[in-house]
Amino acid sequence: MSTTPVVSPALQAEIDSARACTDRLFELLTPEALYSRPIPERHRLVFYLGHLEAFDWNQICRGALDVPSFHPEFDKLFEFGIDPPVGQVAQDTPSDWPCVEQVLAYNRRVRAIIDDFLLETPEQILHVALEHRLMHAETLAYLLHNVPYEDKIPQPLSYTHSTELTPPRMVAIPGGMATLGQTTGEFGWDNEFEEHQVMAPPFSISKFKVTNGQYAEFLSAGAKPPHFWTRRGSNWCYRGMFAEIPLPLNAPVYVTHDEAAAYARWSGKALPSEAQFHRAAFATLTGEERPFPWGSAMPDSSRGNFDFHHWDPVDIDAHPSGDSAFGVAQLVGNGWEWTSTPFGPFPGFQPFSFYPGYSQNFFDGKHYILKGASPRTAACFLRRSFRNWFRPDYPHVYASFRLVEN
Numbered sequence: 001m002s003t004t005p006v007v008s009p010a011l012q013a014e015i016d017s018a019r020a021c022t023d024r025l026f027e028l029l030t031p032e033a034l035y036s037r038p039i040p041e042r043h044r045l046v047f048y049l050g051h052l053e054a055f056d057w058n059q060i061c062r063g064a065l066d067v068p069s070f071h072p073e074f075d076k077l078f079e080f081g082i083d084p085p086v087g088q089v090a091q092d093t094p095s096d097w098p099c100v101e102q103v104l105a106y107n108r109r110v111r112a113i114i115d116d117f118l119l120e121t122p123e124q125i126l127h128v129a130l131e132h133r134l135m136h137a138e139t140l141a142y143l144l145h146n147v148p149y150e151d152k153i154p155q156p157l158s159y160t161h162s163t164e165l166t167p168p169r170m171v172a173i174p175g176g177m178a179t180l181g182q183t184t185g186e187f188g189w190d191n192e193f194e195e196h197q198v199m200a201p202p203f204s205i206s207k208f209k210v211t212n213g214q215y216a217e218f219l220s221a222g223a224k225p226p227h228f229w230t231r232r233g234s235n236w237c238y239r240g241m242f243a244e245i246p247l248p249l250n251a252p253v254y255v256t257h258d259e260a261a262a263y264a265r266w267s268g269k270a271l272p273s274e275a276q277f278h279r280a281a282f283a284t285l286t287g288e289e290r291p292f293p294w295g296s297a298m299p300d301s302s303r304g305n306f307d308f309h310h311w312d313p314v315d316i317d318a319h320p321s322g323d324s325a326f327g328v329a330q331l332v333g334n335g336w337e338w339t340s341t342p343f344g345p346f347p348g349f350q351p352f353s354f355y356p357g358y359s360q361n362f363f364d365g366k367h368y369i370l371k372g373a374s375p376r377t378a379a380c381f382l383r384r385s386f387r388n389w390f391r392p393d394y395p396h397v398y399a400s401f402r403l404v405e406n
Contacts, residue, residue: 055133074098128354161315171207173280178279215255248315302322314375332372367390
């Protein structure tokens with residue numbers, strides 16, 4: 001990626017759009033909710049209100065351009081998020097945080113200064129800031145999902161689920177090479193490099209993601225309900241972003257890696273590896289690989305449930321125009337997909353010099369790779385090389401799964 005200090009009008013428009021996207025998320029909350037901690041292991045929401053601008057300031061103004069700070073205290077206070085194990089709760093109180101108007105004033109001034117320096121900012125750093133913000137547009141949705149409904153501004157439901165269940169089936173994938181990683185010279189995060197190939201022997205993969213209906217059978221065998229389910233009388237409901245609905249049996253189940261792996265063992269199958277996901281998603285019968293499962297056309301709402309089109313999952317057989325060359329459905333969108341591959345470096349990995357802890361702090365064998373996308377994943381992350389990761393017991397991710405037979 002070139003470090004020439006020039007920004008295109010298109011990139012400026014992307015930055016403005018990303019800012020508006022995250023601003024709209026905070027506008028969904030009542031003022032009191034900003035000081036709540038909807039996920040016990042994460043910061044209070046007011047942290048994230050300041051974090052996005054603090055990150056931009058620290059990467060662009062402090063790191064790349066050496067601009068003197070106008071508020072060093074906030075630069076530090078809002079600099080780092082936390083990723084503790086489940087059950088390890090922070091001990092701060094609402095009174096430990098500044099008032100909302102102070103944070104908003106900081107944000108406004110940061111944006112104004114950054115906009116004045118855009119032409120001097122290395123393009124790679126601008127891409128990092130842009131994608132960091134859009135990552136948080138999704139992870140903030142996980143947080144907001146756990147905010148009580150009365151503390152959120154209601155939004156209309158945008159999808160009606162079918163009462164028909166799509167029967168599961170397996171799809172044979174021929175053996176061959178899977179290209180992992182990003183091409184040198186293109187933008188990517190440090191863990192996406194270097195591009196390389198891995199041989200994947202023949203295997204079969206489920207055409208569809210595992211559904212709530214299928215997972216309900218697992219509960220009958222003694223499994224516990226997933227985080228997004230709640231019991232109402234004798235019936236299960238799905239806890240959507242803005243309302244509970246009767247459990248959509250033909251929608252993908254959102255689970256932890258531990259739950260997905262347990263279901264796979266119970267069913268006598270396995271979770272796909274990162275290389276197997278790539279073969280199913282991007283390979284073709286002729287041996288070449290596509291940039292997206294459906295081909296080279298840019299992503300749009302006809303291809304899948306991603307890029308903020310919906311708040312919650314749709315049915316597993318929606319968007320057939322997004323199927324892969326082998327006919328595997330929804331490999332991008334409607335829920336990230338757990339793999340069996342621990343998060344780790346590719347051969348030749350080099351950490352970003354300006355953000356050394358982004359990936360390597362999580363090369364600990366305690367995080368697993370997810371591929372694909374969720375309903376709240378921005379389109380820029382649909383590139384083939386992008387890798388997501390979370391702890392195996394973290395329940396708040398919009399994470400689905402499918403099965404393989406080797």
